[in-house]
Amino acid sequence: MVAFLPILIILIIVAALTTTFMVSSGKIKKSLVPAKAGGWMLIAYSSLLIVAIVVSLFIPGETISTESVDEQDLEQTVEDMHEAVFNAELDDVDPDLILQEWSFDYEKDAVGLDLLSANPDQFSIMVLIEKTNELDDDLKAFYIHSPMYMDGIPIDVETTPEVSILDEEVRVVTPEEQQIRYNVYDHGLSLEPFKEGNDSPFHSSFSMAVLYLQVPEDLEITADISDYEIVR
Amino acid sequence: MYLTEVKTSDIIGKQFRYKFKSYIGVFSSLVIIQLLGLLFSLSGSRFSSSSAVGYQVDVQYYTVDIVMIFTIFWGFMSAMLLTTKAYREDDFAFITNRFSSNLSTIAFLAVISLIGSLTAVLSGFLLKVVVYLVESEPLLSLNRGGIASTYSLEILGAFVVVFLFATLGYAAGMIIQLHRLFIVVLPAIFLGGSVWVATFDVPIDLFHFYFQEANFLLFLLKMVGTAGVLCAVAMLIANRLEVKR
Amino acid sequence: MDVIKCEDVTKTYRRRKALDQVSFSIGENKLVGLVGRNGAGKTTLMKVLAGMLRESSGRVEVFSRRPFNDLTVSANSIFIDDEMNFPPTMTLVELLQEGRRFYQNWDHELAMKLFEYFNLPSKARHQDLSKGMQSTFNMIIGLCARCPLTIFDEPTTGMDSVVRQDFYRALLKDYLAHPRTILVSTHYLNEMEEILEEVVLLDKGQLVLQMPIDELNEFTIRLSGKKDVLERWIQGKEVLLTKETGHDDQSVILKNSFSAEERQEMKRSGVHVSSVSASDACIYATSPKGGVDHVFDRSEDK
Numbered sequence: 001m002v003a004f005l006p007i008l009i010i011l012i013i014v015a016a017l018t019t020t021f022m023v024s025s026g027k028i029k030k031s032l033v034p035a036k037a038g039g040w041m042l043i044a045y046s047s048l049l050i051v052a053i054v055v056s057l058f059i060p061g062e063t064i065s066t067e068s069v070d071e072q073d074l075e076q077t078v079e080d081m082h083e084a085v086f087n088a089e090l091d092d093v094d095p096d097l098i099l100q101e102w103s104f105d106y107e108k109d110a111v112g113l114d115l116l117s118a119n120p121d122q123f124s125i126m127v128l129i130e131k132t133n134e135l136d137d138d139l140k141a142f143y144i145h146s147p148m149y150m151d152g153i154p155i156d157v158e159t160t161p162e163v164s165i166l167d168e169e170v171r172v173v174t175p176e177e178q179q180i181r182y183n184v185y186d187h188g189l190s191l192e193p194f195k196e197g198n199d200s201p202f203h204s205s206f207s208m209a210v211l212y213l214q215v216p217e218d219l220e221i222t223a224d225i226s227d228y229e230i231v232r
Numbered sequence: 233m234y235l236t237e238v239k240t241s242d243i244i245g246k247q248f249r250y251k252f253k254s255y256i257g258v259f260s261s262l263v264i265i266q267l268l269g270l271l272f273s274l275s276g277s278r279f280s281s282s283s284a285v286g287y288q289v290d291v292q293y294y295t296v297d298i299v300m301i302f303t304i305f306w307g308f309m310s311a312m313l314l315t316t317k318a319y320r321e322d323d324f325a326f327i328t329n330r331f332s333s334n335l336s337t338i339a340f341l342a343v344i345s346l347i348g349s350l351t352a353v354l355s356g357f358l359l360k361v362v363v364y365l366v367e368s369e370p371l372l373s374l375n376r377g378g379i380a381s382t383y384s385l386e387i388l389g390a391f392v393v394v395f396l397f398a399t400l401g402y403a404a405g406m407i408i409q410l411h412r413l414f415i416v417v418l419p420a421i422f423l424g425g426s427v428w429v430a431t432f433d434v435p436i437d438l439f440h441f442y443f444q445e446a447n448f449l450l451f452l453l454k455m456v457g458t459a460g461v462l463c464a465v466a467m468l469i470a471n472r473l474e475v476k477r
Numbered sequence: 478m479d480v481i482k483c484e485d486v487t488k489t490y491r492r493r494k495a496l497d498q499v500s501f502s503i504g505e506n507k508l509v510g511l512v513g514r515n516g517a518g519k520t521t522l523m524k525v526l527a528g529m530l531r532e533s534s535g536r537v538e539v540f541s542r543r544p545f546n547d548l549t550v551s552a553n554s555i556f557i558d559d560e561m562n563f564p565p566t567m568t569l570v571e572l573l574q575e576g577r578r579f580y581q582n583w584d585h586e587l588a589m590k591l592f593e594y595f596n597l598p599s600k601a602r603h604q605d606l607s608k609g610m611q612s613t614f615n616m617i618i619g620l621c622a623r624c625p626l627t628i629f630d631e632p633t634t635g636m637d638s639v640v641r642q643d644f645y646r647a648l649l650k651d652y653l654a655h656p657r658t659i660l661v662s663t664h665y666l667n668e669m670e671e672i673l674e675e676v677v678l679l680d681k682g683q684l685v686l687q688m689p690i691d692e693l694n695e696f697t698i699r700l701s702g703k704k705d706v707l708e709r710w711i712q713g714k715e716v717l718l719t720k721e722t723g724h725d726d727q728s729v730i731l732k733n734s735f736s737a738e739e740r741q742e743m744k745r746s747g748v749h750v751s752s753v754s755a756s757d758a759c760i761y762a763t764s765p766k767g768g769v770d771h772v773f774d775r776s777e778d779k
Contacts, residue, residue: 013268041263042262059371062373063374150291155289159286174286181292185294186293186294186373192443234625235540328548329528329546
């Protein structure tokens with residue numbers, strides 16, 4: 001009930017305004033505005049709207065479309081990426097999705113993982129390890145990120161974690177969290193027929209961040225088993 | 233004796249013009265209410281937030297939903313006001329009968345509903361400009377595609393809703409004119425009905441019937457059809473009302 | 478053809494009968510006064526005729542049509558009273574222009590001339606006017622609409638006597654130039670006697686009389702003289718009013734049913750015979766027996 005109170009108050013205000021500004025004849029003669037003001041106010045307001053329409057044409061800023069994001073396409077991309085990394089087929093991963101590569105000399109017999117993030121409870125990069133005989137005494141790391149969309153807005157992913165070798169550990173530090181804010185003007189009416197086709201245009205699509213490590217075949221992994229997964 | 237023969241349609245036209253001049257005040261309240269709605273809309277209507285690795289993305293949506301709601305309510309209130317004695321009998325100064333008087337009032341309601349929904353939909357541009365000027369973040373425009381990208385259809389959609397509520401106000405006002413007691417009875421029926429539906433899970437969901445209709449044509453049909461029924465009810469009642477002035 | 482025809486018209490508001498079985502008819506091109514005391518049902522009758530109210534029973538015909546909800550009746554009749562609602566969004570001149578658009582016979586030239594003559598402010602709104610000026614403006618609309626049936630309900634409310642006289646002249650002149658049926662209710666019958674052709678008198682919702690104004694002037698008679706002399710003449714007659722004018726003197730008003738010879742004889746026996754004006758006749762015909770004097774009369778023979 002309390003939640004309805006502001007709505008109720010606003011409706012009462014609107015009702016009062018309608019009644020007061022509506023000029024009546026005969027019995028109720030009082031009105032806040034001159035009787036004929038209605039016409040002039042409408043004309044002035046319409047002119048303002050027309051000016052706004054013209055001005056809005058010059059407002060920079062792209063138009064995002066819920067239609068331009070083909071969800072199936074997006075899902076397919078993520079799926080393909082998922083399949084490629086889990087099958088250790090790095091070559092099959094879309095090169096655009098590999099945001100950064102590292103290469104380290106590493107001569108020790110074992111390696112651990114030191115996963116650090118600003119938020120200690122949550123390290124949201126998936127660490128996958130591929131043991132390969134193509135490497136000898138060196139490590140390679142790849143940061144792979146799927147395309148990210150928020151309510152149909154493509155988000156440019158540019159930040160990457162810091163990856164470094166420290167003694168017998170690979171240290172991964174997640175990037176500082178960046179705040180991105182968008183203002184979106186949505187002229188669509190909140191009426192059902194106008195939502196057709198996109199039941200909820202307001203969703204963020206699933207995104208996937210992977211740190212892919214290639215290590216020599218005989219390297220021993222000393223990290224906590226829950227921190228990583230060996231794909232081959 | 234020579235009697236002037238008049239055509240009903242002709243008189244309705246004249247009454248419409250007369251009413252448009254008489255009730256021009258409805259537009260001052262429309263403008264005030266829509267500007268007020270825009271003011272409320274400046275704080276944004278929806279907010280969604282999502283985070284991913286290294287990112288926290290917030291999206292603030294600006295819509296004219298509040299303006300639409302205000303306009304709907306304005307239509308309802310204005311129509312109801314027109315049924316009060318002072319307004320209802322305005323046209324009895326000149327040639328009229330109840331039929332032509334009602335039809336011209338309904339035509340007037342239709343026109344103000346159209347103007348109201350037109351300005352409500354277009355007020356989005358004003359909102360867009362103001363948000364762009366006030367906010368520092370980039371402003372994007374969402375194109376939902378389909379019929380939502382056609383302004384004329386949006387105006388049509390808004391119009392049928394505003395008009396439906398205007399006829400609802402008109403019919404309710406007429407019922408109240410029939411007997412003062414209905415001022416209490418009508419809201420009681422409405423509230424009681426809502427509670428009844430809510431508590432007993434009665435499968436009559438009017439809201440669902442009218443506003444969850446996804447098919448645009450069916451949606452229009454339901455709105456216009458109901459508005460027609462409400463007009464008929466109002467006219468039936470008005471035919472019983474005498475001019476008391 | 479009768480313009481107005483009423484048969485046993487009754488109008489009830491809740492329990493109260495505002496009109497009680499009123500039957501009368503008014504022919505074409507007559508200037509008729511509708512008179513009666515406050516609450517006699519004049520306004521109700523006029524509103525029924527104008528189609529604003531629906532008769533509770535009986536039959537009302539205007540131009541041989543039922544007026545309630547009839548567009549033809551509305552187009553050919555106009556009802557002017559002092560409670561006319563005009564929107565405040567229009568100036569007086571704009572309202573006249575509206576009248577011109579609505580009524581086919583509208584005489585705009587006359588309207589503007591009268592408007593100027595009565596010094597009405599053209600930019601003013603109806604509700605800004607004084608009561609008398611509102612009445613004047615309404616009267617202009619009523620006259621200039623030139624409707625075959627024009628109904629004025631107390632058109633002179635608030636007018637000063639000069640404007641009233643002007644209105645009567647204007648009404649008469651326009652009526653003569655464009656004959657039509659005009660029904661006027663008024664409390665100033667004495668002022669209008671000269672221009673009215675016929676009078677319809679209502680009392681307590683009932684029709685008391687309808688007759689040409691000339692006949693009404695002869696309808697009642699005033700006799701004054703010694704009580705004992707008068708006694709002989711008024712015995713068995715319907716006395717409308719008795720007034721003590723002196724210790725022994727009396728003045729009575731009664732329906733004139735005396736022949737010329739009888740009146741001669743009365744004069745010879747010392748009774749003063751005088752005529753009663755139509756307006757007084759109406760008052761006496763509808764006032765309670767004895768008049769207000771009777772209220773103050775505390776003598777025992779009451």
